[in-house]
Amino acid sequence: MRVVRVLAILAIALHAGPAQATDRSQLRDRCWSPALLSGTLEEKKITKGVRTFDAPLPAMTLTPFAPVPKEWRGAIRRVKLPPGKKLVALTFDMCETPGQVTGYDAALVDYLRANGIKATFFSGGKWMRSHAERTQQLMADPLFEMANHAEAHRNLRLLSGNALSEEIEGPQRSYEVQRAALGARACVKDDPAFLSIPPRMGLFRFPFGACNQASLDAVNDAGLLAIQWDLSTGDPVPAQSAQAIADAMLRAKPGAIIIGHSNGRGFNTAEGLAIAIPQMKAKGYEFVTVSELLAQGTPEISATCYDTRPGDTDKYDTFFKPRPAQVEHKPAEKTDESIAPAR
């Protein structure tokens, strides 16, 4: 009985289907030349005043799922690994709120690809619609895992009912629509490696790193593991240098879940990775996706979500309510999670 349960949990973590080839690099390379996969600095820019992608996709039939079982419910911050295993998971958020289109950090993704570094991208449902081609490229890449970062980056602590479920389900729709579009492309058709792209996302990250019991329950009931982090690069702060990002990363312990941004909200992230990753590799660290990390150990689960200490993301509850004479002075970068420079 216990074995069955463990297998069921692993299936959630790995979105496992029948055994199949997992190397889809040939599929990726058939669909996109190296020039099309790589990007420009221009793509990192954030464009304000664009409402083209604001409307979420209408309800649709989604891939069936089971609610997350009791022992995996809550906010997963890191993974306890057997002694000697030096694995860490790099994660990057791609947040996007209504009325703007955020960027795509090509330097970061290109660096990961060039060096064969695995990563997990927590993507907004809206971001996947405004970056459909990039979404399909990330999905097709055997190095990368796609995960849910809410529909339009709302604070889920402040939502209930339909508004809450839309924020959780919207990205699942965007993902499944993009996966189907990828599967229909002539370059993919009949390649069994396509089946290694999970039919649904199984991981979720709360915007602003903020949750409460109701939203945590809603995410877990939707068959999504809540993946927060135990180590922040601090990259949403413009003053955060590449060296400071690298210094933060170099403090990672085995089993760490590291957060950065790959949507133009991160400053110096790619440069920081380029300093830290070779040093971490030299120390014996290996980079895996969050699902692979979970499959290797036991998640360390908190009853609530936070950045560095419980309660520190509750401040976002009042953040967007305008307060005269204060609102003008709030720096824009503080609208993102994990703002505290790592010390």
Ligand SMILES: [Zn+2]
């Ligand atoms: Zn975010």
